[in-house]
Amino acid sequence: MTIRHHPGDELLLSYASGAANEAVSLLVASHLALCASCRAAVAGAEAAGGSLLARVPPVALGEDAYRAVLSRLDAPSARIVRQANLEGDVPAPLQPYIGVSFDAVPWRPMTAGLAHYPLVTKGGMRARLIRAMPGAAVATHTHRGEEWTLVLTGSYHDGIGRFAAGDVQSTTPDIKHAPTAEPGPVCINLAVTDAPLVFDGLIPKIAGWVFGF
Amino acid sequence: MMAHASTLSPPGAFGFVRPVRPRRLPARGPVALMEAKPDQAALWNAAVVAVAQARDRAAFQRLFDHFAPRVKGYLMRLGAGNAIAEELAQEAMLAVWRKAVLFDPAKASASTWIFTIARNLRIDAIRKERRPELDPNDPCLMPAAERRADESMDWAQAEVRLHAALSQLPREQSRIIELSFLAEKPHSLIASELGLPLGTVKSRIRLAMARLRQALGDGS
Numbered sequence: 506m507t508i509r510h511h512p513g514d515e516l517l518l519s520y521a522s523g524a525a526n527e528a529v530s531l532l533v534a535s536h537l538a539l540c541a542s543c544r545a546a547v548a549g550a551e552a553a554g555g556s557l558l559a560r561v562p563p564v565a566l567g568e569d570a571y572r573a574v575l576s577r578l579d580a581p582s583a584r585i586v587r588q589a590n591l592e593g594d595v596p597a598p599l600q601p602y603i604g605v606s607f608d609a610v611p612w613r614p615m616t617a618g619l620a621h622y623p624l625v626t627k628g629g630m631r632a633r634l635i636r637a638m639p640g641a642a643v644a645t646h647t648h649r650g651e652e653w654t655l656v657l658t659g660s661y662h663d664g665i666g667r668f669a670a671g672d673v674q675s676t677t678p679d680i681k682h683a684p685t686a687e688p689g690p691v692c693i694n695l696a697v698t699d700a701p702l703v704f705d706g707l708i709p710k711i712a713g714w715v716f717g718f
Numbered sequence: 719m720m721a722h723a724s725t726l727s728p729p730g731a732f733g734f735v736r737p738v739r740p741r742r743l744p745a746r747g748p749v750a751l752m753e754a755k756p757d758q759a760a761l762w763n764a765a766v767v768a769v770a771q772a773r774d775r776a777a778f779q780r781l782f783d784h785f786a787p788r789v790k791g792y793l794m795r796l797g798a799g800n801a802i803a804e805e806l807a808q809e810a811m812l813a814v815w816r817k818a819v820l821f822d823p824a825k826a827s828a829s830t831w832i833f834t835i836a837r838n839l840r841i842d843a844i845r846k847e848r849r850p851e852l853d854p855n856d857p858c859l860m861p862a863a864e865r866r867a868d869e870s871m872d873w874a875q876a877e878v879r880l881h882a883a884l885s886q887l888p889r890e891q892s893r894i895i896e897l898s899f900l901a902e903k904p905h906s907l908i909a910s911e912l913g914l915p916l917g918t919v920k921s922r923i924r925l926a927m928a929r930l931r932q933a934l935g936d937g938s
Binding site: 514515517518519522523524526527530531533534535537538541544545546548549550551552553554555556557558559561562563564565566567570571573574575577578582597598599601627 | 775778779782783785786787788789790791792794795800803804807808811812815816825826827829830831832833834836837838840841847848849850851852853859877880881884895896898899900902903904905920923924927928930931933934
């Protein structure tokens with residue numbers, strides 16, 4: 506897997522600092538599962554967090570704090586287990602949301618060759634999976650806000666570039682595109698938007714409204 | 719803009735409610751970084767390993783005395799009230815005890831590991847959100863094509879280079895990194911509060927991250 510398009514430092518830093526919301530964090534963490542170079546960048550940023558923790562002005566705890574914690578050390582706690590499943594192609598951070606197989610996702614059909622499945626909706630931020638059969642195209646649209654798309658399987662092109670498994674495409678409001686799945690494996694994407702998409706034409710507009718884009 | 723800023727940064731948190739006059743962060747520089755000198759970092763790492771391997775309570779108490787007030791300070795810095803910060807600091811130290819077996823000094827230093835615990839507890843308890851997280855020891859991670867910095871490097875050495883790089887960042891870059899960690903707000907808001915174009919903030923982030931990458935031996 507050769508990843509050509511990365512989330513970018515701003516997103517990696519937001520993820521490392523904890524400022525990124527759940528939808529963005531899901532996208533970044535899933536990309537990290539596939540990208541060693543961005544894992545290294547996040548490790549660097551987290552170390553900056555560790556260094557800041559060492560320098561933040563300490564605030565004393567209550568007098569009984571240590572005793573309170575001590576009394577809980579022997580209490581039974583959930584066993585620490587690695588939850589990631591080695592089978593299948595669902596990145597570990599996505600597994601708590603959909604399980605270990607894309608086939609088992611309760612896909613909701615949209616237009617020809619397209620289906621989606623919402624994962625996170627909070628505030629204006631949404632994360633959803635989009636499945637496109639080879640050749641299927643999303644109607645031409647622009648964006649009111651930013652959109653990030655992580656390709657999980659297969660690939661698509663949109664006239665701006667080609668995006669394959671592991672790649673992240675960031676689009677800003679000024680970009681107008683119509684992503685089309687390429688021949689080959691089914692193209693499954695994790696799409697995160699912070700505002701609804703804006704479709705060209707009445708039918709796509711209505712469809713976009715119906716499907717919550 | 720003022721109203722928006724106040725909702726993101728609770729009054730009395732860290733004074734970033736006023737867009738044009740952000741409170742200065744505490745003095746920093748090489749002296750402040752003594753905290754992170756390598757032998758001290760190695761001692762903290764060893765303490766977590768002792769907790770993991772021997773359930774060493776003396777080592778745990780040293781970790782508690784040092785890190786619990788810092789975790790509490792970090793949480794309050796991000797706007798948590800005293801009571802919730804106290805509670806979460808205790809939870810974080812309990813997690814240090816319980817999860818010590820997962821600590822791998824080859825992947826991160828103790829202070830970085832404890833930072834990630836506190837960060838995630840905060841997201842869970844205060845923001846009531848899930849934190850999609852990557853387990854760096856997960857065997858199903860896609861390996862790097864060639865040897866990369868994050869696989870099997872000497873983290874103790876990397877940490878020294880990293881802290882040197884952090885202390886040498888130009889003030890304008892380190893400020894933005896600090897604000898990203900210590901004031902939870904979008905970079906667009908950080909830009910407007912500092913009176914900078916968003917593009918400038920983004921390019922400072924890129925420059926700073928490039929230095930950190932280089933310090934880790936990635937791409938250098």
